Amino acid sequence: MSPVLFELLIRSIWETVLMTGASGLISLVFGLPLGLALVATDRGGIAESLWVKRALGAIINGFRSVPFIILLVALIPVTRLIVGTSIGTWAAIVPLSIAATPYYARIAEVSLREVDHGLIEAARAMGGNRWTIIREVLVPEALPGIVAGFTVTLVTLIGASAMAGAIGAGGLGDLAIRYGYQRFETSVMVAVVIVLIILVCGIQWAGDRLVARLDHRA
Amino acid sequence: MNQHIKASADLAAGSHPPASEDVVRLTELKRHFGKTAALDGVSLTVRKGEILGIIGRSGAGKSTLIRCLNGLERPDSGAVFIEGREISRLSEGELQPLRRRIGMIFQHFNLLSAKTVEDNVALPLKIEGRPKAERLARAAELLELVGLSEKAKAYPASLSGGQKQRVGIARALAARPALLLSDEATSALDPETTRSILALLRDINRQLGLTILLITHEMEVIRSIADRVAVIDAGRIVEEGPVWSVFANPRSEITRSLLGGIRPQLPAEIASRLVPGAGAEAILRIDVSGEAARAPLLSDLADAVPGPFRLVHGGIDHVQQQPVGTLFLAVAGNDENHLSQVIAFLKARQARVEVLGHVAGSV
Numbered sequence: 001m002s003p004v005l006f007e008l009l010i011r012s013i014w015e016t017v018l019m020t021g022a023s024g025l026i027s028l029v030f031g032l033p034l035g036l037a038l039v040a041t042d043r044g045g046i047a048e049s050l051w052v053k054r055a056l057g058a059i060i061n062g063f064r065s066v067p068f069i070i071l072l073v074a075l076i077p078v079t080r081l082i083v084g085t086s087i088g089t090w091a092a093i094v095p096l097s098i099a100a101t102p103y104y105a106r107i108a109e110v111s112l113r114e115v116d117h118g119l120i121e122a123a124r125a126m127g128g129n130r131w132t133i134i135r136e137v138l139v140p141e142a143l144p145g146i147v148a149g150f151t152v153t154l155v156t157l158i159g160a161s162a163m164a165g166a167i168g169a170g171g172l173g174d175l176a177i178r179y180g181y182q183r184f185e186t187s188v189m190v191a192v193v194i195v196l197i198i199l200v201c202g203i204q205w206a207g208d209r210l211v212a213r214l215d216h217r218a
Numbered sequence: 219m220n221q222h223i224k225a226s227a228d229l230a231a232g233s234h235p236p237a238s239e240d241v242v243r244l245t246e247l248k249r250h251f252g253k254t255a256a257l258d259g260v261s262l263t264v265r266k267g268e269i270l271g272i273i274g275r276s277g278a279g280k281s282t283l284i285r286c287l288n289g290l291e292r293p294d295s296g297a298v299f300i301e302g303r304e305i306s307r308l309s310e311g312e313l314q315p316l317r318r319r320i321g322m323i324f325q326h327f328n329l330l331s332a333k334t335v336e337d338n339v340a341l342p343l344k345i346e347g348r349p350k351a352e353r354l355a356r357a358a359e360l361l362e363l364v365g366l367s368e369k370a371k372a373y374p375a376s377l378s379g380g381q382k383q384r385v386g387i388a389r390a391l392a393a394r395p396a397l398l399l400s401d402e403a404t405s406a407l408d409p410e411t412t413r414s415i416l417a418l419l420r421d422i423n424r425q426l427g428l429t430i431l432l433i434t435h436e437m438e439v440i441r442s443i444a445d446r447v448a449v450i451d452a453g454r455i456v457e458e459g460p461v462w463s464v465f466a467n468p469r470s471e472i473t474r475s476l477l478g479g480i481r482p483q484l485p486a487e488i489a490s491r492l493v494p495g496a497g498a499e500a501i502l503r504i505d506v507s508g509e510a511a512r513a514p515l516l517s518d519l520a521d522a523v524p525g526p527f528r529l530v531h532g533g534i535d536h537v538q539q540q541p542v543g544t545l546f547l548a549v550a551g552n553d554e555n556h557l558s559q560v561i562a563f564l565k566a567r568q569a570r571v572e573v574l575g576h577v578a579g580s581v
Binding site: 116118119121122124125126127128132136137140141143214216217218 | 315320342346373374
């Protein structure tokens with residue numbers, strides 16, 4: 001591999017890490033509260049409001065049913081509004097975040113829903129309010145699942161970021177398509193695949209380690 | 219005016235001690251789920267410092283009842299007075315500080331798995347907004363009380379069922395409640411652990427003067443620690459009184475059936491051979507309590523009414539230091555006169571006698 005290609009590879013790794021990291025973080029910041037809202041407003045939840053739950057569910061399902069490549073293009077005006085440009089790595093973070101947030105909200109929802117209702121009742125019986133229940137019961141008890149779900153989301157984002165090349169965001173996927181596939185640079189393709197494997201394994205390993213440390217359930 | 223309303227409510231409720239002595243007073247509590255009535259007009263009083271046990275089969279309304287006391291459940295009608303204050307119409311926000319006066323322990327312990335034992339115990343104080351040092355000091359004190367000091371830093375998953383319930387009890391006591399609610403607290407525990415948990419609750423009741431209301435489906439629990447018992451069936455209190463007196467003289471069918479497991483019953487093989495009318499031997503059931511149970515009843519009977527009789531089953535129990543006995547006698551049954559003499563003698567000695575039937579041969 002030529003020094004130029006190597007430099008390109010390093011830059012692509014950085015772009016992928018940036019896209020995945022930033023949109024992952026954003027999906028965590030917005031997805032977790034969204035997941036909490038889904039659980040809280042459901043029947044028997046701590047802020048039961050079926051109307052809100054249905055509305056949130058419909059919006060989330062709407063975003064989740066649009067293929068990412070379509071979302072990427074359809075959100076261009078929104079991206080331009082937020083980032084000021086519709087091309088480049090930072091521009092890709094907007095559609096990636098908007099796709100990952102409802103995805104992660106659903107994953108967080110599953111973990112939060114599994115928290116034993118008896119624990120919520122115990123906190124209520126102690127005189128806890130909704131905020132206490134969220135902070136002391138729901139989130140800490142669901143934390144292993146919340147972290148495991150975040151790991152899954154990050155890995156999914158690495159895959160999705162490959163498509164971001166379509167709007168000039170760069171990244172490993174883009175490199176693999178342009179050099180490895182279209183220019184038959186097999187060495188680039190192999191290098192990208194190896195880097196991706198290392199990235200995915202690394203994230204999964206770190207996530208699993210963290211979950212094991214957080215999980216005191218058994 | 220408040221005073222006036224309270225006074226007239228007391229009057230309406232009948233012969234209760236002054237309201238200040240009642241930690242809990244329920245009047246005509248009703249709660250329906252769809253068409254079924256979980257509570258169908260429950261009136262009940264829990265006095266300061268006592269242990270009141272509420273017993274009933276599953277589905278009798280026990281859980282709904284206990285949840286009405288801290289507002290986890292709202293009654294459709296009726297009133298819930300906690301330390302003289304009506305709580306059933308309060309908003310969730312108004313209930314929250316009040317719930318801190320009421321500790322609760324659960325069948326499945328409901329400890330937070332993500333928190334250490336001491337953090338679990340300290341949680342009610344954290345909710346109250348107490349500083350950390352105070353919380354941990356109180357948690358240490360309570361863990362000492364329940365005998366789990368060495369487990370302070372452990373996570374609940376590493377504890378046995380009995381230890382988890384001890385943590386649950388410590389947590390329930392953290393905010394120094396006026397009332398402890400126990401929701402089937404020993405139902406998931408083995409008999410030996412159950413005994414030790416009940417002994418702990420008894421100690422806490424005596425040492426701290428804490429009022430305890432417990433619900434259970436096991437008469438053994440009532441017998442071990444309750445001062446008074448209320449029997450609930452189909453959402454109604456069907457029987458209520460001091461434990462020994464309900465044990466000695468159960469009036470309702472449901473109470474008798476709940477007592478079945480721990481009071482002597484006619485052995486099944488004899489019961490299956492009972493026939494009405496005449497037979498070689500008459501089988502009598504004799505219930506005695508108090509003085510009648512302390513007296514040498516059987517030897518007096520032998521002296522007073524000559525003729526053979528045999529004890530086939532039974533015994534004397536002690537409930538709240540009161541002897542409560544049930545004896546099954548087989549008395550020669552061919553002679554009506556002899557049998558009625560025996561019955562007359564026993565009745566004169568304050569025993570309740572019932573002729574269950576006759577058996578043909580010897581039993």
